[in-house]
Amino acid sequence: MDRKTFLRTTVAGAAALVAAPGALVSCASPKEKKSSVPLRLSFQEGVTPGETLAEKLDFMEKLGIVGFEPGGKGLAGRVQEIREALQGRDIQVSAICAGFDGFILAEDPAVKAQFDTSMREIVRAAGELGSTGVIMVPVFNWQNPALPHTLETRDYLCQQMHDLGEFALSCGTTVILEPLNRKEAFYLRLVGDAAAICRDADSAGVKCMGDFWHMQEETSDYAAFMAAGPYLQHVHIASRGNRVMPGEDGDKDCYTDGFRALKELAYPHYVSFECGCRSDDRAATLTAAVSLLRKQWDEA
Ligand code: MG
Numbered sequence: 388m389d390r391k392t393f394l395r396t397t398v399a400g401a402a403a404l405v406a407a408p409g410a411l412v413s414c415a416s417p418k419e420k421k422s423s424v425p426l427r428l429s430f431q432e433g434v435t436p437g438e439t440l441a442e443k444l445d446f447m448e449k450l451g452i453v454g455f456e457p458g459g460k461g462l463a464g465r466v467q468e469i470r471e472a473l474q475g476r477d478i479q480v481s482a483i484c485a486g487f488d489g490f491i492l493a494e495d496p497a498v499k500a501q502f503d504t505s506m507r508e509i510v511r512a513a514g515e516l517g518s519t520g521v522i523m524v525p526v527f528n529w530q531n532p533a534l535p536h537t538l539e540t541r542d543y544l545c546q547q548m549h550d551l552g553e554f555a556l557s558c559g560t561t562v563i564l565e566p567l568n569r570k571e572a573f574y575l576r577l578v579g580d581a582a583a584i585c586r587d588a589d590s591a592g593v594k595c596m597g598d599f600w601h602m603q604e605e606t607s608d609y610a611a612f613m614a615a616g617p618y619l620q621h622v623h624i625a626s627r628g629n630r631v632m633p634g635e636d637g638d639k640d641c642y643t644d645g646f647r648a649l650k651e652l653a654y655p656h657y658v659s660f661e662c663g664c665r666s667d668d669r670a671a672t673l674t675a676a677v678s679l680l681r682k683q684w685d686e687a
Pocket residue numbers: 565598623661
């Protein structure tokens with residue numbers, strides 16, 4: 388095809404697309420469905436004000452928060468306590484935040500064994516609690532010695548994640564890879580890369596998540612979530628300047644681009660608060676943050 392013919396063809400193609408915008412809209416953006424996707428908010432245990440678990444859950448219920456994210460440390464010993472506290476409430480356990488010892492890419496077999504044992508104990512408890520999954524980071528920058536950042540290590544990670552994912556499935560839950568920013572975990576920084584590891588691990592029990600704070604690594608929140616698609620199992624949220632409450636960093640705290648993707652994906656899981664609080668009045672700041680997120684969700 389010479390250049391003239393090529394131009395004629397592409398111009399004709401573009402004109403056809405302009406003439407039939409409906410075809411594009413119905414394929415890429417199911418707008419009617421999008422508006423009915425609910426925003427399912429969750430709080431980490433430490434984010435919520437209250438002295439006791441019951442007080443924390445009372446506070447959450449008043450705000451219409453439907454997910455509760457405890458830490459994984461000691462979770463096996465808390466299953467009964469958490470079950471009883473949630474009884475009769477419209478709140479479920481969302482994800483479990485890490486809490487294991489060791490790490491999966493440890494070079495030292497003893498440290499890897501610590502990970503295997505403690506992670507499986509948390510996964511078992513997560514299954515008993517009906518959790519969506521247990522969050523894990525393959526290796527933080529400060530964890531040494533770690534396996535080198537090579538192709539062989541990635542293959543090893545996928546194989547190890549496969550085994551862990553199958554175990555999680557047998558417990559009725561999943562394991563969720565969390566990409567972090569480069570200052571904390573250079574190994575895994577992008578949501579799309581985590582999703583590719585889920586695909587290559589080849590187990591329905593291996594999932595990934597996005598954390599709006601760490602997603603400063605991404606060039607587009609929307610593209611990051613869309614790339615994760617069905618592998619996306621959890622989302623963390625914080626303010627985007629200082630990792631405090633959404634809204635405490637003013638105009639920086641815009642989540643609509645990411646929310647738009649979550650709505651288009653009909654994302655069925657939780658958006659969970661993992662953040663500090665700058666204000667002395669945590670309850671009022673949380674309440675305002677929830678309103679801000681609901682407003683941006685509606686606008687997305
Ligand atoms: Mg996080």
